[in-house]
Amino acid sequence: MGELRALPLRGMGEIRRGDSLVEAILAALRRRKLRLRPGDILVVTHKVVSKAEGRVVPLKTVSPSARAVRWARGSGHDPRVAELALRESRRVVRRGHGVLITETRHGFTCANSGVDLSNVDGGRSAALLPRNSDRSAARLHRALKRRLGISIPVLITDTFGRAWRLGLTEATIGLAGMKPFRDYRGRRDPYGYRLHASLEAVADELAALAGLACGKLDRAPVCLIRGFRYQPGRGRARDLLRPREHDLFR
């Protein structure tokens, strides 16, 4: 096993609706004198994807419903953000302690359906998650392949809270070009014991690595990860969702 490396990419400039994210990424790589090569992985925070896809909503255009106003009043939140969070949700999972936890239309369980004001425009507009984040990842993956002739897995991430544990970590909400898991089930450890439950969510671990390397205040929305032996193949972030009937914490 070799060394694993993560390189944050800065200097992509402001991404606007309709911009080509792939061209912005390739330009940022050139400026760092980096060239993508087989084995590399790109992890992209969803914020720039949402911006490129026009998933940014000026708050002044949002009329909150009575339901959103009620929730916001009790929790100290902006009712317009609550309104967007409810619109983007499939159901409310929990509500309390000033937090609105929803299941998004994609199936992700997170605070406020991922609706967020940070790193957008100073608080005037909210970014929504990409409408279909797996499709967004697949689009980036294909565009890179067209431009470079090699297959580079692409992960799109957001910052999620967790049950039981404090603090946020990066999680994968869109994926293309690799399997999201490293599957040890059925394999034997060095002592001959056959593993039976070990399905490692490497996609989320790669997201976490990008979170560490890039931070939130340094305008580094993309991370190049080098040295991880991923399993190529068709995969989606949706595969990371625990099937409803097996989820003990709905």
Added chain:
Amino acid sequence: MGELRALPLRGMGEIRRGDSLVEAILAALRRRKLRLRPGDILVVTHKVVSKAEGRVVPLKTVSPSARAVRWARGSGHDPRVAELALRESRRVVRRGHGVLITETRHGFTCANSGVDLSNVDGGRSAALLPRNSDRSAARLHRALKRRLGISIPVLITDTFGRAWRLGLTEATIGLAGMKPFRDYRGRRDPYGYRLHASLEAVADELAALAGLACGKLDRAPVCLIRGFRYQPGRGRARDLLRPREHDLFR
């Protein structure tokens, strides 16, 4: 922001009760011609810590209670493992779909109280979590300081499942020499928006990185992480536990 690197350390040999983990780690570093330097972080899987501390139980010495037998019968588990899991727990959080989710005596919520047969001795014995994993991390941290004269943060990890999401990721169960969080609250993003909820659980992201780099089948129980600007100070893995009264998923 520079580059973040993770280097798996192999060749530490089999760790036995009473062995000095620090000496084993330093020997493994010497063999790789690596020298710890300020800024480095060590991430250690709990299995070797448990072995060094004698937290390994031969299954033939375990008499399962009626409760453990009942649960194991319904789920296809070994009743002796279930017995150890119940003994190591403070309470059962959920039970179903062949999974026993407990809160450990430390307060961690995970399957089987972290009791696990992999990478021990081929299935004859179970490893328990260290009794006080923060204290174990502090002991390693202090021993490294005595030997090298520098402060190297130490994280101890285990592999945990998550609510809502499939697959396992590494999580931190013991920590010393750094803060487990990167706290963005009150800081402004590059657009002038003041962040208010962003408390990043970097300890768990570092654990995830070590999980990616080291794998489970390569006898690499320690990961050296280089290039992450951690916040020095007193910190414990226990700080990562969501206070009971704020946990919506108990």
